[in-house]
Amino acid sequence: MRKYLARRAVYAAVTLLGVSLSIFVILRILPGDPLVAILGVEGHARMTPTDRVRIMADLGLSAPLPVQYAHWLGDIGAGRLGKSFFRGDTVAELIAHRGPISAEIAVLALIVSWLVGLPVGILSAFKPNSMPDGLARAISVLFIAIPGFWLGMLIVLALLFWFGYKAPIVIVQLWQDPWRNVQIVIGPGLVLGLAQGAYIARMSRSCLLEVIGEDFVRTARAKGLREGLVVLRHALPNALLPVITISGVLLGFVLGGSVAVEQAFGVPGLGRALVTAVIERDIIVVQNLVLLYAVIFVVVNVFVDLSYAWLDPRIRYG
Amino acid sequence: MSEHLDRRSFLKRAGAVGAGAVVAVRLSGAERAAAQDATFHPDPAAKRGGTLRYGILSAAAHFDVHQSGTVANIGPQSPMYDTLIRRHPKDGQTIIPDLAQRWEISPDGKKYTFHLRNGVKFHDGAELTADDVKATYERIARPPQGIVIPRTPLFATVGDIVVLDPHRIEFRMTEPRPKAYMLGAFASGWNIIVRKKTLDDNQGNLRQVMNYPGTGPFKHVSRQDKEVWIQERNPSYWNKGLPLVDRLEIYHLPPFSPELGSSFLSGKIDYARLLDPVSWRKAKEMPGVTAAAFNQSVIQAFWTNMQKNKALADPRVRRAIHLAMDRPTLVEVVKDTAPMQVGGFVYPFHETSTPRAELEKKLGYQKDIKPAVQEARRLMKEAGYAGGLRGLDFVVRDIASFKLWSVAIQAMLKEHLNIESNLRVVQTSVWFDEAKAGNFDLAISAIVSSLMDPSDIFSAWYGKDGPQNYSRWTNPAFHDLASQIERELDDSKRKPMVRKAEDILEQDPPLIPVAYEQIYDAWYNRVHGQNPSTYFGIYDVVRWDNVWLG
Numbered sequence A: 001m002r003k004y005l006a007r008r009a010v011y012a013a014v015t016l017l018g019v020s021l022s023i024f025v026i027l028r029i030l031p032g033d034p035l036v037a038i039l040g041v042e043g044h045a046r047m048t049p050t051d052r053v054r055i056m057a058d059l060g061l062s063a064p065l066p067v068q069y070a071h072w073l074g075d076i077g078a079g080r081l082g083k084s085f086f087r088g089d090t091v092a093e094l095i096a097h098r099g100p101i102s103a104e105i106a107v108l109a110l111i112v113s114w115l116v117g118l119p120v121g122i123l124s125a126f127k128p129n130s131m132p133d134g135l136a137r138a139i140s141v142l143f144i145a146i147p148g149f150w151l152g153m154l155i156v157l158a159l160l161f162w163f164g165y166k167a168p169i170v171i172v173q174l175w176q177d178p179w180r181n182v183q184i185v186i187g188p189g190l191v192l193g194l195a196q197g198a199y200i201a202r203m204s205r206s207c208l209l210e211v212i213g214e215d216f217v218r219t220a221r222a223k224g225l226r227e228g229l230v231v232l233r234h235a236l237p238n239a240l241l242p243v244i245t246i247s248g249v250l251l252g253f254v255l256g257g258s259v260a261v262e263q264a265f266g267v268p269g270l271g272r273a274l275v276t277a278v279i280e281r282d283i284i285v286v287q288n289l290v291l292l293y294a295v296i297f298v299v300v301n302v303f304v305d306l307s308y309a310w311l312d313p314r315i316r317y318g
Numbered sequence B: 001m002s003e004h005l006d007r008r009s010f011l012k013r014a015g016a017v018g019a020g021a022v023v024a025v026r027l028s029g030a031e032r033a034a035a036q037d038a039t040f041h042p043d044p045a046a047k048r049g050g051t052l053r054y055g056i057l058s059a060a061a062h063f064d065v066h067q068s069g070t071v072a073n074i075g076p077q078s079p080m081y082d083t084l085i086r087r088h089p090k091d092g093q094t095i096i097p098d099l100a101q102r103w104e105i106s107p108d109g110k111k112y113t114f115h116l117r118n119g120v121k122f123h124d125g126a127e128l129t130a131d132d133v134k135a136t137y138e139r140i141a142r143p144p145q146g147i148v149i150p151r152t153p154l155f156a157t158v159g160d161i162v163v164l165d166p167h168r169i170e171f172r173m174t175e176p177r178p179k180a181y182m183l184g185a186f187a188s189g190w191n192i193i194v195r196k197k198t199l200d201d202n203q204g205n206l207r208q209v210m211n212y213p214g215t216g217p218f219k220h221v222s223r224q225d226k227e228v229w230i231q232e233r234n235p236s237y238w239n240k241g242l243p244l245v246d247r248l249e250i251y252h253l254p255p256f257s258p259e260l261g262s263s264f265l266s267g268k269i270d271y272a273r274l275l276d277p278v279s280w281r282k283a284k285e286m287p288g289v290t291a292a293a294f295n296q297s298v299i300q301a302f303w304t305n306m307q308k309n310k311a312l313a314d315p316r317v318r319r320a321i322h323l324a325m326d327r328p329t330l331v332e333v334v335k336d337t338a339p340m341q342v343g344g345f346v347y348p349f350h351e352t353s354t355p356r357a358e359l360e361k362k363l364g365y366q367k368d369i370k371p372a373v374q375e376a377r378r379l380m381k382e383a384g385y386a387g388g389l390r391g392l393d394f395v396v397r398d399i400a401s402f403k404l405w406s407v408a409i410q411a412m413l414k415e416h417l418n419i420e421s422n423l424r425v426v427q428t429s430v431w432f433d434e435a436k437a438g439n440f441d442l443a444i445s446a447i448v449s450s451l452m453d454p455s456d457i458f459s460a461w462y463g464k465d466g467p468q469n470y471s472r473w474t475n476p477a478f479h480d481l482a483s484q485i486e487r488e489l490d491d492s493k494r495k496p497m498v499r500k501a502e503d504i505l506e507q508d509p510p511l512i513p514v515a516y517e518q519i520y521d522a523w524y525n526r527v528h529g530q531n532p533s534t535y536f537g538i539y540d541v542v543r544w545d546n547v548w549l550g
Helices: A002-029 A034-046 A049-058 A065-078 A091-126 A131-145 A148-163 A178-212 A215-222 A227-265 A270-280 A283-311 B007-026 B029-036 B071-080 B130-141 B179-187 B196-201 B258-265 B277-285 B315-323 B327-333 B370-382 B400-417 B428-437 B454-460 B476-487 B491-507
Strands: B051-056 B085-087 B095-097 B100-105 B111-116 B158-165 B168-173 B218-224 B228-233 B247-252 B271-273 B289-304 B389-397 B419-426 B442-448 B512-524
Touching (some): A002 A065, A002 A283, A034 A049, A034 A270, A034 B428, A034 B442, A065 A283, A091 A131, A091 A178, A091 A283, A131 A178, A148 A178, A148 B258, A215 A227, A227 A283, A270 A283, B051 B071, B051 B258, B071 B218, B071 B228, B071 B247, B085 B179, B095 B100, B095 B179, B111 B130, B130 B196, B258 B271, B258 B277, B277 B289, B277 B512, B289 B315, B289 B400, B315 B370, B315 B400, B327 B400, B327 B512, B389 B400, B389 B428, B400 B419, B428 B442, B454 B491, B476 B491
Parallel strands (some): B051 B247, B051 B271, B389 B419, B389 B442
Antiparallel strands (some): B085 B095, B100 B111, B158 B168, B218 B228, B271 B512, B289 B442
16 A cells, blocks of 8 residues: 555656646747736836846746746745745735635535535436436536536626625635635535536446446345335445546546636636736746646545545555 | 716816816916915815725736836725826816925926925825935836836926925926926826835835835725725825725726626625626616716727738728728627727827817718728729738737627728738737737737827827837828927917828828727715716826715
8 A cells, every 4th residue: 555655646746747847838938928917018018128138037037947947846845836926925825815715616516516416316327217317317418518607607697686696705714704705605616516516417327327237236125125225325335436536537627617617706716816827927826826736636636546445445555 | 877978068078177277377376376276175065984895907917006007006006195296086187286285387398396295294104205206206207227117208308307495396308398298297197106215125116015105095904916905094194184985995806897797786896997888887777876987098999010011001001991990880899898989090089189070070980981981992992902902910919899899890801891811819918929029910909098198199109119009100291290299388289280190190090990998987876076977097086085975
C-alpha cells in the first residue's frame, strides 16, 4: 500500500508539474496585452515604448521565462502563490476569501448528485423499461443536455420576476451568517448537482441492472429476502464502484462547470475570479487558479482510487 | 416616474448653461469673484444619515485614478477625493469652486490663478497646500517614466506651475486655450488632488496603493475586491453640512449586466449606474423608481486601415462605406444590449456640432438610406471599385454590441457595396494590440474622450499622431483647421470652424461612426439630490456628497 501511495504521489507530482508548465507557457504565448487592462484603453494608446519597458519590469514580466517560472514555483513553495498584476492582492488571499464559497458549491453539488442520482438510478433499475424508468431516463438526459449556466440564468430570472428575489451580492461565509450563505450557494449547488446527478442516475441504473442479473442476487432472492433488501444490501454495494469512479471524474466537470454557473448566478467564487482574470489577462491569478483546480482534481482521483480497496475487499494495492 | 431629456429641453438647458458661462466670463474682476462664490451647498430640505447602496463597475485594475480611464476607478474612488474646481451636481455642466474657492484668468488667457480654501484637511490629518496641487498637476501634465495619464494632453500647454503662497497657485500657459476647454480640463473628475507626500512616498506610482488620503466627503472603511467598497462620512469635510449620507456601500456590478439589473430590480441597491436597456425599461415602469438616460463621452466606430489597404486609403471608398451604413438600424440592432444614438464625427449633442435635425437630412444619417447608397455606389465606381472589395479582415472586439454590429455592418457592406469581409472576434486586449500594430482592414470598437470639446477629440481621435487614430489617417487641411480651432478663444468664431471640420471629416472619414453611447441610470425615489439627465458622461459628477435619503 505504501509503495502504491508513493507511486501515485510521484505520478501526481509529475502531472501537476506538467500542468504548471503547460499553463505557464500557454498564458505567455497567447495574444493579448495585460497592460490594456492595467492602463485602460486610452492609457494604453498613449503609452510610450519606455513606459512599457518600465511597467513590464515592475510587473516582473521582463525577466526571462525560465526565471519567471522558477519564481512562480518558489512562490508556490512558500505558499504565497504570487500577486495579482493589478491591485497587489495575493492569490493566496483571493483563494482564502473565495475558496470556501466555491468549495461549498462543489460539496453541495456532490451531495445533490448522489441524493438525486442514486435513488433515481435504483428506481429505474428496479423496474427497467417501465414508465417510471422511462421518465427517469428522459429527465436524466434532459439535465445532461441543459447547460448549467443557462439553467442558472433562468432560475435567477424566474426568482427575480416572480418573487422579486435575488441572492446576496457579496460573499457571506457559512460561519458568518449561515442563512445568507445558503442563499448564495444553493442555486449553483443545485444546478451543478442535478447535472451530475443525471450522470450518476444513468450510471447507477446500468451498473445495478448488470449486478441484479448476477448469481448472488438470485440467491438472495431465493432465500426470500425482500426486494428492497436485495437491492440495497446485496446489489447496490457491488454496483457502486463505477459510480464512485465517475463521481471523481464528475468533480472535474463540477469545477469546470462552476466557472460558468458562478457567473450566471453572480456568485463571487473562484470560478468567477478565474473568468475575470482571463479577461484581464491577469496571468498570475489564472495560472495559480488553474493549478489549484488541477491539484484538487488529482487529489480527488487518488482518493477515489484508494476508496476502491475500502469498498471492495477483493482489491488490494501493492 | 421617469425624467426623459428630449432634444428641446436639452438644448434649452445647454443654452442656459452656455449663456451663464458667457456672462460669467464677461464679468469684471470683482463680479467674477462673486460669481465664482458658488460652492455647492446642500438642499435645505435634505435629511442627514443613512446608507446609500450604489451599484457600479468597481473592479479596477489598479487604484491610481490619474492613470485610469475607466469608471471602475472613478466610480468607487471619487467620493474620497476633491478636485480643484468641479461640475455642479445639479446640471453636471456649470463649473463651480471646489478646493479652489475662486480663480482668475488673465486677459490673454495665459495665466490661471487658483485660490485654495484654508483649513482643508486630507483624511490623514495633513492640511492641503498649493504644494499638493502643484505635485498633482505636475504629475498629470508631465508624468514620470512608467506612469501613463490619459489626461496629459489636456494640459499640453501648461508651462510652469508656480506656488505663489501656500494657498495660491498659478498655471502659466505656453499658449492660450479656450477658457471652457481649460476649465473643463481642471474640472474633470479624473484630476483629483492627492498629497505631495503620498506621491513622494510611492515614487509617483499609486497603482497598488488602495487607500491614499484624499480630502473628499467620504473616507475609506473597507474594501473587498470585486465585491464592495465601504466608505463613511468624513466628519472633518471642509464643506460643512456635506456629505448627507453617513455611509456609502459601492457594489461591484458590471455595466449592462444581468447582475446589476437584478440587484436593482430586487431592491438590493438604491442606485444603479449603466443599466442594461431591458432592466432600465423594467425599472422605468416600476412605481417609486426614477430612470434617466444621459449622454456618454464615447463614440462607437470602426476604423479603416489606410496603410495596409490601398482601396481604403481612397477617401471616396471610405466615404462610400460611411454612406452605406444604415445608422438608425444599427442603433436598433443593439437596443436590448446597450443604449445608443445616431451621430456623426463630433458629439451630436455638443453645441458646436451639426444639430440633429440638420444631421438627419444629410446623406448617411437619413432614415431612408437609398439616396446615400446610390451615392456610395457612385463613389465606389468613380474610385475604380465598382465590383466591390474582397477578403477584408474585420477585427471585432469581443463585446456583445460589437459582435451584433459587426454582423450587421458586414451585411450592409456586402449588400450595398459588394464589399466582402471576414469577421475576426478577439478579446479586448488583443483588439488593441492588433489596432496598434495595424493588423486589420476594418476594426470595430469604442473610444472615449475626457471633454466634450471638439478640440479634445480632434487631437485624440483624428490627430495626425492621435493615440486613437487607428486608421493612420491624415488630412493636412483638417489638421491645420483643428490647430486653429484649438487656439481660437472666441466661441462665436469656433463654431463655424468646427462645422467646417465636420464637412472635411464627412468627405474624408478617418473612422466610420456607428453610434454614440448613452447611459442608463435608475434609482429608488428615496434617493434625492441627483438627477444625471443633463450630465455629460460618468466621469465628472461622481462624488455623492449632494445625495440624501428620504
